Amino acid sequence: MTASTRDGAPMTETVPTAEQYWENFYREREQVWTGNPNPLLVREVHGLSPGTVLDLGCGEGADAIWLAEQGWRVTAVDVSATAMARGEQRAAAAGLTIAWERHDLRATFPAGSFDLVSAQFLHSPVELPDERAGILRSAAAAVAPGGVLIVGGHAGWPSWADTPPHDYAFPTVEQVLEQLELAPGQWQVDTAELVHSASTSPDGVVGERADSVIRVHRT
Structure with a gap:
């Protein structure tokens, strides 16, 4: 994106990094989210035997904390140190042990394989085309044999949002499945x-919003 200086010379507008954007986002308020786990994640986890879980884009840690309370051994990941510090404080107050790792998932990804990988609402206005798809493929690759991947996301802006805050193309359920590039016969x-x-x-x-939820398991 370009603009002009007073003398008419072109000036490049600086686009914030993911870390800068989300740090500013979380620092604007002492608490951004409700502190409750994502209901669709709770629904899809029901019936699974607790094991190791990777929570991608954990934010302030509500999902990670809930999973730990259910007996899962949690690795929680986010790009914002501020958000994770809040989650770590809540987890410590509840006597829960969670491994917290800071990653810009476009550049680095947690090591290891997991019985469950959760990727909830990984939307970002500073991402580039196909970056989210690459992250989701890395998430699928981190699922252990017999393990599960749960991807939740918005499917559009709320009905009351006459003017969306920014231009973002929310993927459909079919598009997310295509982006995962799941090997036939293995999922x-x-x-x-x-x-x-x-x-x-x-x-x-009062209005409504549509969300997509996908759960796949490695056979």
Whole structure:
């Protein structure tokens, strides 16, 4: 993106890095999210035997903390040190042990394989085309044999958002499955659906929002 200086010379507008963007995002408020786990993740985890889990884009740690409470051995990852510090503080207060790792997933990815990999709402206005797809493929590669990958995401802006805050192309369920590039015969799709739920704007306008949820397991 370009702009002009006073004398008319072109000036390049600096695009923030993922770390800069999300650090600013979390520092604006003492707490951004509700502290409750994602309901669709809770639904999809039901019935799974606890083992090792990788929580990608953990934010302030609500999902990671809930998973640890269910007996999972959790590795929680985010690009924002501020967000993870909040999660680590909550986990410590609850007597829970969670491994916290800071990664810009576009550049580095946690080592190891896991019985469950969770990637919830990995949307970012500073990502480039295909970067999210690459991260999701890395997430699938981190699933151990017999393990599960759960991908949750928004499928569009809320119905009350007449003017979206920024331009973002939310992928469909079918597009996410294509992006994962699951090897035929090695994966089974357990869930692939669109879920509509109520959504209320900051001004109290009631509407709805559609989210996608995908659960696959490595056979």
